[in-house]
Amino acid sequence: MRTSIFSLAYLATLSAAARFTLHIPQTALVNPSTLPSTTHATLQSSGPPQTAFLTRSNSFIFTNVSAGSYLATVHCREFAFEPLRIDVAVEEAVEGSGEKREVVKAWQTFVGNEWDNKGEARGEGGNGVVVEVKPVGAKYYYQERSGFSPLSFLKNPMILMALFSMVLIFGMPYLMDNMDPETKAEFEEMQKKSPLAGQANPATQLQNFDLASWMAGKTDSGASSRGQSPAPQGKKRG
């Protein structure tokens, strides 16, 4: 491996070095014309990386790239881009012709993976090949402050339960009052039959409802201390 790369480097000095372009296409995610001018691409192999700035045509132009295998990264403040593996080699254009020219190949590559673990091919060609480099996502730098909002307050299951039982407690008497006498009698009959039903009617429940202890959240302890109070039972039933 070592010798092969050395030989490639040797060949590269003989011939002109490769030139290729990384281009940011217009995608649904990003209009590349709006990217800040600090966006730049680096090509790293050994020693200081080669840097290319963003051009007006939304691309990065690398010139004088000698043969080797490079890690290309696009650095942008607003979007994350996929890293690329770019191999520059000097190969014979036609087998046995002796005429050599640069070949640039590009693949996806992944951080934390072997270098040989290449992803999708992103382009291949001779000098001046254009390789597309795609953004993978926008960068969000800020944390949402979990401020108070009435909606999130209402989404709390405890609050929902409390509201539901409130509705039952306050709503049931009216519901009973609005029933026609026959159904009411039937309903009362049913309640008497039911083993679960308490003996108290909703009106007394309401009268005995302990708002203060309910607000203090003492549903259980309040029930045990005042066993005679049917209010907590009524709530549970609801």
Add this chain to the structure above:
Amino acid sequence: MRFHAAALVLAACLTPPALAIFEDDAYHIDFHHALIGLPKHDATFFQKPYAGSKASLLYTISESQAIGAVNPKDGALVWRQAPSAPQNGTGLLRAGEDQDTAISAFGDHVAAWSASDGRIVWETRVDGATVEDLEILEQEDGITNTDSKDALVLLGNGEVKRLDGRTGRAKWTHHDTSGDTPFQLSTSPTTLFYISLHTQLLGGTKLKVTSLSPITGKKLDSYTLSSESEVSAREHILFAGANTAAPLLAWTDKANKVLKVNIIGTKGVSTFNAPGKAGVEKIVLHAPNRLNSLAHFLVEYQTATGHLAEVYHVDLKKSTVSKAYSLPEIAGRGTFTTTSSDANVYFTRITSDETSVVSSKSHGILGRWPVKASAALAGAHPVHGESEVVVKSGSASAVRSAVLYSNGQWVLIRNGEIAWSRPEFLSSAVSAVWAELPDQEALAHELEAEGHQNVLAAYFHRVKRHIRDLEHLPAWLQTIPSRVLGSLIGKSEDSAIDEIHHDTFGFHKLVIVATAAGQLAALDVGSQGKLIWNIDLSQFAPDTTFTSPSLKALRGYVEIKDPGFDGSLYINSTSGGMLSSETIQVQPRVPPGDEKLIAFSLVAGELKGYLGSDATSEPVWDFTPPNGEKIVSYTARPVDDPVSSIGKVLGDRRVLYKYLNPNLVLVTTIVETAKTASIYLLDSASGSLLHSVTHTDVDIARPIPATISENWFSYSLTVDATSGPSSRGYQLVVAELYESPLPDDRGPLGKQFNSSTLQPSKASGDVAKPYVLSQTYHIPEEISHMTVTQTKQGITSRELLVTLPNSNSIVGIPRAVIDPRRPIGRDPNAQEQSEGLMKYTPMILFDPKWHLNHKYDVAGVKDVITSASGVESTSLIFAYGFDVFGTRVAPSFAFDVLGKGFNKIQMLLTVAALFVGVLFVAPLVGRKQINSLWTIPS
């Protein structure tokens, strides 16, 4: 692809709740000075970013080779580009009239930038040569090409190239083989002049002017000016006027007594004597650089006491230069700027206290504005500037000048008022330290006094101090209403900026910054980086040229050392005043009792430890890296590194004891041939080696930053590609030190009451070496510097702060993410989950939420320093090197400070509502209680 996606999702899931900056805190708790560097005179100009634009931008290339466009309205940076590596040669920046590009050249690199947004239009390299001069070909055969103007470059090897304005390709190349030193290019509407210096054998230099055809690059003519009696060095050539109707060549002699002017293209030389009885120290020639402007120019003479100027007119027909009028001498320093509007030329004279505008035609003052005094410019004088003048019906109605002051502030003076100032001198900061504010210092002194007295005296001292403090009470009581109101309405932040003394949280800490040129400045990190004071150190050490001052903070003052002088300077950290070494008691750190300090330093490639602070005695230990390794850096554990817990509690409530040694030193070595890097962990008291690790396939040309804190250290490497490694990119290694691999075990020293690192043999027969756990991660970017956050007690979990030079960011990696105890190859079990450990992944992708600089572009950071604030949760951070950036972080959330999300009004309303509720419910409850007592349960 699938694996990649899976990995991304995995990383996203495993990342703990990110500690990002709140959107409403951003730009309030942090500050950023986006700097360009000291602007160069000949490469600073107002220019419209595109033809037909209403407003112009201020373009410059700085001495730091950064190109930037600044909005003249508010001084905000519009765009900035800097070369990735420093180039040799001077930076040049030119822009053609009505063009939408600005063309720059530094080193061998010529590039055209989009003037409105800083994107690159074209770039080209001149192989093996440096660009000496760059000009824009404004007119060709007297016709202005409005479409795209070509650039002319002069190279160090004598080549002149015409580059196409659209593509940057060379249209023609003229090669000068005479061997003369290329100097400058100049254009006239029809001809291109190439000026070179022909050095005589007998000393002295002749100026050679070669005229070229702009169309073909062919040589038309050449002549030599006999300037050998005056010009012996480049500095004697004052001006080689570019792009004017009458391009000028002006030079002077060594004593600045005579001014010689040649109109390029003619052979005649006009000679003028410098005015004034006192010797002229410097002559500067200011001429308009527009083709259609009048051929008038101004010569500025700087004397030891003041400055004056003379205005000359060029008669094109007769090819003569004549003096028109002179501007009187004004004491003190000042500068002149040239503005051309249509054909008219205006000169603006800027002194420390006045701006005045004159026309080039007559000496009548068209407008005069006194410059308001400003703290930022105190004691400084204008060095050079650039102006825009609006002249209506014979009088200047408005003038704005971008002026560089001698203290490194770049200021825009609009009609005498300072519109903005940019502290460009900070771009060359080389050293910075945290200093305490005066109040804290005073209290610390008082407390120290009390500590040294006997109990009774100390008690009286204390009572007296409290009585004295009572005098602040009325003022404090008066501020209460406004402070309460301010905190309710939420404007407290603004008032706090001015009142740095009411700093209950300790966020207002001073940072003292020293620049390479010997400027010292104090910034308040808590108040948006406000400049408290700014002094030039050379006033205290007149004979010294500062190269790289280093700072050390002591109580109430900073000690400055520089290779340029022996000894130290002491500067008061709150006022910037000089302290003589008599008035302060320089207290070396004296170890208590019979303990002795061991100091260590790098001597001739070896790390040596000395007894006592003097390096003259015999070293008590030395560390020579094996196998021809070279020490590149070493990092010691911070002196002030509080640790709150000596162990790490595991999920099953057992304890893993940390290896806490205050004398840890991390040494980084490299072998260039084998491309390996080694890390050695030493005990600096005994010099013994505690741990070592060697990495192969390391790109040793890239930085290997390292840091050490508490019981863990971290470093980063770049994988070298030449040997075909199995993976590529950048690595981050984190290692933790424990006393023993077993929980609830304190290792070989566990039973010892006392132990010594110097005589380890006495301790149960073995050196207490730490148990080292380490994990390596791939990271997407190179790290140039790393450090760790600091808090007051060390209870808050730490964050690893890494500087990413490629994305111009500073990232705080939470400690939990880089815990080397992350389980590998399996999911964490319940106990590990309760510790907050995640499954090991081979890479760490820097979450954007970890970026402390969020949307700021913090370029060129060389060092990041951290300090504890007054509250435990928060650490202060300051980064410098090129840009200056400061912020504060709370790695375990701001648990001891109410954030902005806390709505005080809502809290008050809730309390009021509860109170009303109580009033309402109280009778109900009372009745119920009575009923329960009086009714018989049924």
